[in-house]
Amino acid sequence: MAETYTIEGRTGPWEVVLGLEVHAQVISKSKLFSGASTTFGGEPNSQVSLVDAAMPGMLPVLNGECVRQAVRTGLALGAKINLWSRFDRKNYFYADLPQGYQISQFQHPIVGEGKLEIETEEGGPRTVGIERIHLEQDAGKSIHDLSPSASYVDLNRSGVALMEIVSKPDMRSPAEAGAYVTALRQIVRAIGSCDGNMQEGSMRADVNVSVRKAGEPFGTRCEIKNVNSIRFIQQAIAYEARRQVEILEDGGSIHQETRLFDPDRGETRSLRSKEDAHDYRYFPEPDLLPLELTAEFVEECRRSLPELPGARRARYEAELGLTPYLAGVLTADQDSADWFEALLADTAKRQGKPPRDVAERAANWMTGELFGALNKLGVEVADSPVSPAQGGELLALLADGTLSGPLAKQLFEIMLETREDPGAIAEARGLKQVSDTGALETAIAQVMAANADKLAEYRSGKDKLFGFFVGQVMKASGGKANPAVVNDLLKKALNQA
């Protein structure tokens, strides 16, 4: 077990207790209860139906796809799916909430308890409990800086489906909270229920922070609202935990409240204006029927799930014999894993070997050469100029000795620029390793003739000169000679007195 994260106070170490509520925007074309589009970045109020604008008499109708995605997310987290759930009204007033209430699920959420495996660098693997997932509407967006006298409201987001994924208070350090969000993001992206784009706000977190002395009951928590990056989540926790420890050690007490994180100042601030808002007066939504699911529907959702990142990673280690590091890098996102599997399938086929025998070589090439090049180009793996099949061909040319390591590197550079197949490039530019002994013997003879003095030295015992001859032959072949063949032939030629 690794060292526990603590805040060192004057009175000793304090433990930090963290629970997260992650709001994940469901991938759907239309909104949770209306037929308006969910696309990001439209003209203000252009993706708004009269339902989203809460015009009197308009009725919500549930989008089945959003239900399906919430169930799939629950299943991916090993959670209990509630075949009977219900929508409730959460009442509060705000300019960007035209209904005066949010349709959410309070008492009977669609997804119950589940769990998520996380892994931190210091702490190793750990399980974080999931309390529930419920479906709810997003609010509109208020813009405060376009006019000195007014706030502007855009309802394009109003009514977009969100999943609120609530964890248990199981995390104990900023690193664990970061690992939790990372793992959750990997899963929703892998199954395609949320794009995980934190910058555009498709995923954001409310962070509940409290502190306590080891072994004591939970302290009073504060909730930091709407934090939209993993780094900010960690900074906000570190600041907030320190703030609470200072208050407690000065003899004060923590008031349960909602706070905001200010990334510019790296601090959290009280949101006093909402003190009253905690009384949401939930009641069952009268405009919607209870949400009833059949066991067959849940089974269909289950069958539609792809292999999850954790399972894939374990399979790469067990079946392909990859190191935990390589398996982790390749399964970090769906696109990388897909690219790798296409590369591996192609490589195994071309070389007529079982995948396990070529996996490490392919993984090393992909994480080293390919990722290095993509990084330099600033391109995502999905947009790689080189296809998995071209990568497989390159690896095959290396494996059968057509290419040497240095030649393969040279050829790969050309592939990145021209997007041509490696075989065609090698043919057209003569970039093939020369293993033909006849040609190499000729080159060796020429080198030996041109360096008679060095030859004499070598034969009188100066063994170190062997490297010099190898270099000369390689140079004479334009770098194309097969080094292993050159070694063999040279040894024979030099030692034939």
Next chain:
Amino acid sequence: MAVDESMVARVAGLARLQLAAAEVEPLTRELNNILGWIDQLQAVDTGTVEPMTAVIPLTREWRKDEVTDGDIQQDVLANAPQSAHGFFAVPKVIE
């Protein structure tokens, strides 16, 4: 269950209802009458009755995930007391 005058004033505040001081006492009495009636209903033993959650026996009236609405910015803003550049313009909300 019963409510007192301070709770009535608080709930009115949360619901943005402006009540004159003189309205609070009669309203409290009326609400308590209603709550009293509900208490009376609670006395009926419903232990063996399935809860009724809807009066219409429909369950799967789900919408297909298609864009069928929107692009009506003018209509959406038509009743707004103030709008600007396609936005609703509301009194400045300061956090």
